Amino acid sequence: MIIIKTDSEIARLRKGGPILARILQQVAHAVKPGVTTKTLDGIAYALIAEAGCTPAFLNYKPDGADRPYPASLITSINSEVVHGIPGTTILKEGDIIALDLGLKHDGVFLDHAITVPVGTIAAKDKQLLSITKSALDEGIAAIKPGATVGDIGHAIESFVKPYKLGIVRGLSGHGVGREIHEDPYVPNYGKKGKGDKLKPGMVIAIEPMLTRGAEEVIQMKDGYTLKTIDGSRSAHFEHTVLIKEDGYPEILTIF
Numbered sequence: 001m002i003i004i005k006t007d008s009e010i011a012r013l014r015k016g017g018p019i020l021a022r023i024l025q026q027v028a029h030a031v032k033p034g035v036t037t038k039t040l041d042g043i044a045y046a047l048i049a050e051a052g053c054t055p056a057f058l059n060y061k062p063d064g065a066d067r068p069y070p071a072s073l074i075t076s077i078n079s080e081v082v083h084g085i086p087g088t089t090i091l092k093e094g095d096i097i098a099l100d101l102g103l104k105h106d107g108v109f110l111d112h113a114i115t116v117p118v119g120t121i122a123a124k125d126k127q128l129l130s131i132t133k134s135a136l137d138e139g140i141a142a143i144k145p146g147a148t149v150g151d152i153g154h155a156i157e158s159f160v161k162p163y164k165l166g167i168v169r170g171l172s173g174h175g176v177g178r179e180i181h182e183d184p185y186v187p188n189y190g191k192k193g194k195g196d197k198l199k200p201g202m203v204i205a206i207e208p209m210l211t212r213g214a215e216e217v218i219q220m221k222d223g224y225t226l227k228t229i230d231g232s233r234s235a236h237f238e239h240t241v242l243i244k245e246d247g248y249p250e251i252l253t254i255f
Ligand code: MG
Pocket: 111, 112, 173, 174, 205, 207, 238
């Protein structure tokens, strides 16, 4: 069921969004060669606590998982697409790392992700990051009165096509707000006019995941990390977006 947020929930989401965006930016500032992903998770946890909020992913148990997620931050390096668990891995010059963070602020949930370079990265990886970020912008720009979730997927897919990058299959954006994952399903590819209609008061997370190769992913033994099947590098950007009264989008996870 798609939940239309109340005025009070929208007001709280508007306050929480910039808090999450600032925290993720601070975590990104700590990314450099020699740092472990566990250190980044510690920074995220401390900043969330300092802001009086709660990490949304810590101890969250998705459907089908056999244990709750053990960290606040999600760190997915190079060929890892999403759901990488922070640990003893040391970041190296030339890596790319996706930082995905969910926040509970004053009873409401927000979701936000960026992918950042570790030191100097290859030109092809720079392009992957920049196209994925632009694909997110294109998806958001497809939101207008009468639009459907399919319009978002179609906009992302049409934008990405000329660059010959892969769009990860089987993973999508989602509703967010009362829970970290809600209806509707928000695809990163598909047909115009398909799927649920976007209505004022809906809040969705849009999150294109692109790769330099295959579109298929495989799950690692940790039960969470998803990697590209061919080892190609992947990037992920995500914003939580409100459908405003006039039918146009407002990015919440920004400051
Ligand atoms: Mg998400």
